Every structure is written in structure tokens, then in C-alpha cells.
Amino acid sequence: MSDIRLGMLIDLSRCVGCNACAVACKQENGVPLGKFNTWIESWDVVDGSGRVRRANLPRLCNHCTDAPCVDVCPTGASFHAEDGTVQIDPDKCIGCKYCMAACPYSMRWCDDETGIVGKCTFCHTRTANGMDPACVNTCISSARIFGDLNDPDSEIAKRVAAGGDEVLLAELNLRPHVSYRGLEETQAMEAASAKHKGGNVYEPYEGR
């Protein structure tokens, strides 16, 4: 392992749910229709003062340090790369889908035509060449910040240290490398609409 540990921080106050990240990702990575490496969940919330606001939660592979998908992979197709990211070697993938079942974030998909599993790579081909992932590059409101978490001088390390260290499913303690700012506050607010994945209903609203 090198000293690099790539990670992403998403400032939820800035995400407007435009889904440009989801489009850029699909174009960069050739993700098949119906599958997404990243998407945004959007829903209405009622804040503490009774005002209604629109929550947007970008989702992607969390690149866990203790990654259940890597643990269950029978062929070594899912593995940790030198930069700390979780990657898939398509030549080794046999399409058993254990990883999909094991991922608590449901961030993996299987290509209907090839049977090979895919997911967010943090745009490995870009980051290996010093560029940001496509979603970060295209984010219109600079909500996504990317970099080396091990470099204390990096913007992401500073921002994580300053309160950007909230993670999804923290109770699982998988030590993910995707963190959020404003996650707990957002999730604590009363939901007041269906949850949408992009613009499609993901979780219907059951009412109050």
C-alpha cells in the first residue's frame, strides 16, 4: 500500500440535486442504461422551524476500508487498490453477485449483457492521471471535494477534520472513504415526500 488514501467529501448544504454528476459519470464510464455508479436521492424535509426544504443526498460506492464486497469475492476480482480505493477486475469477475448482496449501501450493479459487476471506481483512469473523478469535475456547486485523505494539507483532509466526517451507516464501522457534511442534520429532519432517485420514485411517501 502506498501512502495515498483517496476519498470524497460531499457538502450536502451545497448539493442542489441537478444530477450533472450522474450524467457525467454515465458518459465517462459508459455505465449501461438502468444502472448507476452514482445518483442523487432527493426528498422534501421539514426543518426545525417548520420550513420545507429539499434534501439531496449523492450516493456512490463508499470505498470502505473494511469492505464486505472484497471479503466475500471468491475470485479476488474485488480488491483494494494501492490508493485505498475498491476496484473490480472484470477479467476475474464470474458474476456470482456475492458482492452485490454484501454491499450494505447497494452500490453495485450487474451488466445484464456481460454478467460482470460494476460500480464507482472514483474514475480510476482519471485519478491515476492526477485528475478528479468526472462527478467532482462537473459538480456545478462544488459540493463534491476529492483528494488524498492522508495528506493533511489537502483540502479534503482539512474539510473532513472540520466536521466533514459523517458517514452513511456509521454503525457498521466499515471505515468508508466517502463522507458528508450535514448528513445527520438532514436525516434528522422529517421527510415530507417520496424519495426520488434522480426523478424516479425510489421510496414512496407513506404520509405522516
Next chain:
Amino acid sequence: MRALTDTGNALEPDLEECEYVLWMGTFPGSNGKSMQSIAKQVAERLAQGKCKMDVIDPVLGNGNVTPTMEGINWIPIKPATNGAFCSAVVRWMIENDAYAADLLAAPNYAAGMAAGFASFTNASHLVIVDDANPNNRKLMRAADAGLETPPADPEAKTQPTYYVVIDEATGQPALHTASDRALLDWEGEVNGVKVRTGFSLLREPIFERDMDEYAEITGVSRGEIERIAREFTSHGVKSSTRAAGSTCAQTGFDASMGFRTLNTMIGCNQMIGGNVPFGLAPTSTGDGPRYKLGAVKGKPDVSTKNATYISRTARPWQKTDEYAARVAAGEKDPQPKLPWYPAGVASDNQALFSVVNQYPYQAKIMMTWMNNVIQNTPNGLRAAVTERLADPAVVPLHIACDVVVGELAQYADYIVPDTNPFESFGVVAPQGHWHGKGAGVRWQAKVPGTMELPDGRYASFEAFICDVGRACGVPGFGDDAIAGADGSSWALDDVADYFLKAVANLAYAEPVIDDISDEEARMQGLDDLPASWKAAVTAEEWPKVLKALSRGGRFYPVFTRVGKDGRSGYAKEYQSFVYSELRATNKNPYSGTFACGTLGYTPESFANWSPMSEWYSPEEYPFAAANYKPRFRTVTMEANSPIMRDLCAENYLEISLEDAAALGIRDGDRIRATTPAGDVMEAPAMVRAGVAAGTIGIAHGYGHEAYGAQDVDIDGAMTKGNPAIGSGFNIQQVVDPVVAKDGVLYGAADNDGSTPLRNGGMFKIEKA
């Protein structure tokens, strides 16, 4: 619409240095020009804690009002009531002395500047209020007052108009140009004519209702209105308001006048941090330093003075030939078949109704380009409209030019293939709340995918009109189409011939830009462009044209946007109308009445100003629509994008939690919204807190019938359509019963702006 409200630069809030912005009917981070840069600027400014914002909108958009962003709120409002909201804020401002009285009392630009501002208003100008006077409702002119005017300037193309004020120092009538400060709230007689100031006329409709009535109309609580009014007026000129979508309503004038009056009342126009000029570009497609692209030798003398738009705009009914002929024939107060809109600009929506009604004249040859006006006109009457469009007796020849066969193009006799944005040229002034000066250049990033013509050109709108223009001998086309500033003449045969000359104009605007270096041209692949491009300009210009292309346009240093003493660096004479003479003097031919010349609130009405609620029961049709810009479609486009369809398959009928509970509707139920004419929208319900009570939120851009959704048979070759392109529904709206009768097809529209009614209207909702 702007002819009704102001003269001068186009303005928008300064998102770099604002302290407060009130958004109405346009949602930061969700829509606007461009939504991307607005989203970023608003997020930055709010995150720095340097400003506050409120967003007044019937629907909570996906935008900057996020759970954890501080300083920004969404306030739901009933559709088509922005005029009432703004009236309430103005009432509060007047009652609390919270307006820029020094500015409102400044009768001319110099006086406004002397008072520390960068604009003036006609609030102090006198308006004739005397039914017996032939100039009733007009602003008083020097002649009405018996005042002498300065001698005319024989050199000037147009002579100034002199209005009349009561000079504060002398208490006497004076030309508006001759007074430094005028009485603001005054009524009396001048030269025996009864007059009132614009400001005094504004008070009348504003004080017609109290704050509680405004709260009832808008659905915004009195406390909230007062909080916003206080905030809006607590930041000097570093506060402003912006409206957009709300103007696509029958009450569009009120909404438009509303936000402009608010800005006028605090004097923020052209002030840094307030409402600043945008879209300022050097001359490129006009008569520039290298090519006279605006001047056309031998151009026929056709203008709005001697010709009539088919859209019935830019001319009052009473000044039409038809009106004169009918009056001469003995008719008293003749009524037109379709309304006329003196303040409207060329409108494709109105043109559509003109074409299908063959009024005011028949469109014997109709050419449409990048146009799908059927899809962006609310749907009521569509079947009848399209039946007439397809009838050769109504439209003998229709030529469409587009990249897709859309709802309108499918009825054309001929379809000319066009280039897409990556295959075409353009020179555009900057948008997106970037307030520098410059222009972006769009040029072919790829070889067009259209057919290659035998001479090596590619099919496009430009190639088509160049050939037709040449063949027909139309001035401005052919061998000597374009005049160089040096007296040379140039042929116009393709798109590059025109736009690269526009780029040359841009490059030679002062100060002239440098040549591109050979090395940079090579690195950017600009040494390998088509020979026809290089031939479109001189050898001297070419390296400068390449330099502009290499930079995506021409942009001046952004610091030039800031001028002296807190003013915009681009400030020039700007007048906002507290009193709109054009609107106030527009006699409605169906009722014989006049509308109010100032901001006020008029309930949604039809073409004769009769309220909709007198035609249809609000109890039976209690809902109004808010037809907003979608995230995953554009107005008529992008349904052909598989990724966009992947992100969002369809749209919804969005209703509030309270309304859903009252109607027994659960999220996801199929429901039906019906207009009084019986037009129906059916879709899944989205039950959400993010929509105002009594409102149906509807994302625009769905529900295509063509655009690739349909099977297309061209000379026996069948191309199968993809029904997924047509998923969802397009908005249905009320039809104007005053006009749409006896075989006349007509939607409903803003009686001033001519904009088709998209927001508002009357609907009932039930389970499907």
C-alpha cells in the same frame, strides 16, 4: 414586456456582492440563465454568510434551499398571485417609510445620479387624469402643460420627449429635465388639466387591499410578508429581487411590474450589490469594426411602422388597418377576431394562433426553424390546432428546419435537416449572472452529421437560406451580400461566411486583440480548420479570429463591471416606470376598459378582463397550475436522451399534503386534473410538502406525441418511434371563452405581454 416597464440596460441581481435577494418564480440552483452558475454563486455567497435570500415559488425546486444551507428560505405562494405579494410589500414600504424617496423624487437621470443612485423613475411625473381630455391616462407632455421646450437639435435622429413635474423648490410645473427634485405624491391641476403623479397613482391599487387580504390571496402569511419587506429594505441598494417564470401567467404584467417596482422603490438599479447590467457585448453580428453585418444593401423598408407581425404584437388594435376600415364602414367599437398586444414582441405562441385562424392574414408560406411551438403552448385545443396546420388550404406551404421531427415539424411539407449546437456557430452575450462585458463564441466542434452537399457544404439552416436567398435575389445574400468596413464586398454561402466575420468584429473591438501564436494554433488544432473558414475573413484577421476561437470568445477584465461611488461600471441612462403609459392607454377592445398603469393585483381574467372566477366556479375548480422548468428535460427537448429518460421516466401531478389528505389521495395514486373545458391530465400523484396549497406542480417538457415517440413514414421508409420518448404529460390549460368561440381557436394569455397562460388557471382534481 420590457416596453411596459423600463428603458435602459437589462438588469439582474448582483450575486457577487448582494446582501439580500428575493427570488420570485425563478428558483436559484433549479433554473435560470444559467442554472449552473447561479447555483454556484448562490451557494458560495450563502456559505460565506454574506447574504440572505428568500425564494417565493409555488413549487419547491431542487435548488439552493437545502436542509443545511443557512440564510435561504422557500416560501410557497399560490400561482399567478405575485402581483398581490409585491403590492403587499410596497404597501408595507410606504406605510413604514422604507423606500428611497430621494430617488423616487428625482425626475431625470442626472438628478438620480446626484442623489447617489444610477437610475431615475417616472414616479414624480404627472399623469393626466381627466376623462374629457384626449390625452387622458397619458403622461403629461410639455404642450399639455403649456410649457416651452428647448429648441430641437437639428442633428439628432429623435427628439427627446419632455414630461412635466411639480418642482419641489418652486412648487411650480416644470419640464422633467429642468427639475432637480420634484414632488412625489401630488395631485392637482396644471394648465387647467387634472393631473396626478405616478406615485400617487401607485398608491391607489396598493392601498385597495390590506395586508390580511394580500395574505389571503397569496397564501403567504402576513408575518412572512412583513419579514420579507423588512429584510428587503434593510440593505440599502445591496438588495434586489428577480422574477421570471411567474410572468408566464395571465397576471404576468403584475408579476413583472411587481418585481421591477420593488427594485425601483429601493433604488438598487445599476448599483453594485443590487440589480446590475448583464449581457453586455461588443458589436459582432451588427455593424462592427470590420464588417457591416447589420446593414443590408437594398433591404426593403419593412418595420413595425409599416408592417404587422403575424403575432399581432407591437401594435394596438386601434392602429390596425382593419380597425380603420371597419370604423370607416360604420362599425362602432369593432372587436378583433384575436387580441392585439402593443407591448408584446414577436411571439411564436401568438403566431401559431394567428396561423391557424388565418388572422390577421394568412401564412401562405410558413418557415419554422428550431421551433416546436405546439409543444411549448399549453395543450388545450391541440387536436383542432394541428388539424388546421395540416390543412393545405390553411397553410399552403410549411418548411421546417430542425434536428428532430418534433410536434410542429411533423406537419411540415418539407423538412430541412439542421445542425446541432456542436455543429453550428454562434456569438452570444454572457449570461448566468456574470456581469463582465464580452461575448462567447460557439463554433463547429465536429463535422456536421447532416448530409454533405455536392459542393462540400453540409445541410443546415444557414446553407438553406443562403441558397434560397441567392436563387431568389434577396438582398443580403449572394455574391455581394456582406460589406466590409473597408468597402470590400463578400459572398454569403454558408454559416462560416457570416459568423467568422462576426468573430472578426469581436476581435477588432477596442482594444484589438493579439494574433494567436503558431505554436498555440498548432497545440489547439486550429491550424487544421477548413479552408472555407480561412477564406471567410482576410489574412490579417485570421490569426485574431483564431485567438478569439481559442479562448471561447472575448471577455473584458471583470473589474470593469465596478464603477465609481457604488455604481455599475456599465451604468447608463436607465428609467424604470412606476407608471406604465403603454399599459394604461391600451384600451381593451372587448370591454372598452383600461387596465391600471401601475403595479396592482388583478385576479386572473380573460381577454375582456372578466375574471375567470365569473366564468367557472372556484369551488368546482379550486386548483391552479405551476408549470416549472424540469431538471431532466428542457422546455421541448431532451426527451430523446436515453440518459435523461433513465434519470426520470415521467412527470407527476404534484399536490400538497393538505390537499391530498382532503381528497383522500395517497402518494403514487393515479389522479386526474381537469380544466373547465374538459381537457385532462392524468398521472401519478406526488404528494409532498414542497408545493403550495391549492397548487398542482407540473414539470414541463414531458408528454411528447412526436419528437421520436412516433413512427415516421418518409416515402415508404418507416422509422419506428420509441414510446418512452413520449412518456409523461404536457400541461393542459384553460381556454379563453371570450375569444375561442365561433370556430376561433385561441388559448389564454397575458393581456399585455401576450405570453400564453402556463401558470395559474383553474382545475379540479380527482382519483383516476
